[in-house]
Each structure stands twice: as C-alpha cells, then as structure tokens.
Amino acid sequence: MRHSARIAVGPVQFRIGSDWAGPVAALERLYAAYPQDDMRPADATVRLFAARPWRRWLRPSVHIGGDFIVPGALPLPLSMGLLAAEMGMNLQVALGWRRHLLLHASAVARDGRALIMSGESGSGKSTLAALLGEDDWRLMGDEFTLIDPAGGDAFAFPRAVSLKNEAIAEVAARVDPARLGPLLAGTPKGDIRHLIPRADAVAAMHAPARPALLLFPRFGGAAGIEPMGEGEAFVRLTEASTNYVALGEAGFAALTRMVRETPAFGITYPDSAAGIALVEELWAEAAR
C-alpha cells in the first residue's frame, strides 16, 4: 500500500497500510512516543483502502480490511480515516488475538494491581479509566484488557484513548492539548477525540498487573454499589470477551480463577466525580 506505519500497543505489533497519507500521519502523531521495533514481525495487519482506484480522489471513502474483515461494514468518509484505522486495529485484535484472554474492558493499575472495568458502550468505563489515568493510576487501556491464561495476570493494551461526546470536554480540561488528537465530529459513534496516554503508562505497557478488583460500571442514576457473585461475574466476562470461545479450556480456566480471586461489584454513578469516589472506596477495601 502507498502509506504504512508500524505501531506496537502492548504485546500487539500492528502493520497499518493505507491508500491515503492522512490516516497514517494522524496515527503516527498519536503513537509517536510508543516504543518502535520495526524488526518484530507484525501480529495484525490493518488495511485502509479505497473501494475502487478512482474513489481515492473522488468522494473518497475508507474501507477497513486486514487479516479479518467484517462483511458488509459500511465505508467511512476519508475525514474519518483515523477512526477507520482505530476500528481496524480493534477489529484485528478482537478477532485474531489468541495469546491472551481478551476482555472488552478498561483497566488501570496501582502498585502492580489492576482494576478492571467492564461494561457496554456508554457505561463510562473508558472515561473513568482516562480520568483515573490522569490521577495516580497507570492507564492500562480504555477498551481491551488482556489476561494471561496461564498465570492470570492482566496485561495492558494502552491504545490512544477514544474519548466520546461529553467525555471530550471533561478530559480536555485536565490535560495538555498536545496530548489530544483532532476532533472527529459526527462519526457514527458521535464526536470522538483521542487522548495520548501519559508517558509513564506507555513506558510501563509491558508490565503485568494482578487483577485486584472487577467493576461493572453503569453511568446514570444515584451512586450505588452492588456486590456481584462469582457466577454472575463469570457470565458477564464471558460475554465481554471476544475470544473466550476460541481459547477453549484455557479461557474457561482463566475466567473461573479470576472471578474466584477477584472481588466484583456493579456500580452506578451520576457523574465522573461520584464514579471515581466509588472506585477509590472499593479499591481501598480490595487492595487491603
């Protein structure tokens, strides 16, 4: 392809090829401070390509390809090329990764122990992780958390945080503007702006953390904490995993161990400050 980049996020080495310079340049800016190892073979390939050659110029639209494709996915306009690249990277990891149990969950760490937050889109798991990552937590990832099936440790996947809608202003008010990507307005997921994780989070991205607390946040409603049994946490995490079935018994063993060893709670919260207060309260008990 005409334009390409290599990006390492946690254990995953991406090769990204694009028919256009724009998305690759945007990615290179977001991931400029990430460690580079171009000699490492790529684990996942993402291709952003024009439907037909002339479409590169005339009303250009971006198709997402790679080792895995989703048939029937709509192409995005070129102005959303960065979003297409991000979606492509997520897709390749979600469908192709086998070395870890992959949880659709955000995670932050403190003192070598991980807080893992799993929830639907809109639950606020990404915003909470981003905000905690600006405090004295290490951001491990806003979208995916990797669990080592053999040892049970959590590994980071600290891609650029995908801030959405209200979370953009909330986080932008607290960080150096140089750490924010361009505003992608009116995407199918609403407004999106990427946040480059702090340098210490990127530097520590290979350091494992022991799961110490599992939270299932839900944004909206009065602040509340609901203890969750092992069985329910197991069911929810199998649903939150993109490769549980593919991992077979190794995934089963990893999840049963995790829900047994890690206290789990559902939390509801009306705003980020209340959510963070609940997290700190539960962490103080779990990390004891």
Next chain:
Amino acid sequence: MADRAYRAAPADTLRIEPLGELTAIFDRRSMQTHLVVSPVPEILDAMGADACTPAHVAERLAALFDMESAEEAQPILAERLSELAAMGLVERA
C-alpha cells in the same frame, strides 16, 4: 420416558467449577461452557459412571439429601435428565 436410563459424560471430559450459586461446566468434547444451578451438579455427581434411571438417581440423591419423597422427585429428575441429554452432559445408556 420415566424409566429411560442415562449415563453421565465420562468424568475426564467435564471440568466442573462451582462459582457461588452457579456451577460452570466446561465440556472438553464440545468445547462448550454450560452454566447450571443445583440440582444439576448433584445429579451428575450421584450418577457417577453408572447407567441410571430417574429412579436410581432419586434413590442416590435421597441417600445424600433430605428429600421428602424420592418417588415424587422421579418425574422432575426424568425432565432434568432429558435436558442434560440435550446439552450433551448425559447420554442415553
């Protein structure tokens, strides 16, 4: 139906992990995860490696648990066994 005999899946094909009120069962043959509640784990345990009719299972459960009437339990057990057969956790003997 009521006196149909079943045999539980061989013990080494199932990985059974109690998780609080639920029990997760991984079937190594189908690679499927089953989530069950009591009395399913107890039924599988009581069957052991033997071919069992609902009456046999009722008898064995009655010896382990405080059951009011093993006879009344039989139609319920027949139903559970046929469900377990559909899940592949027991098969007709």
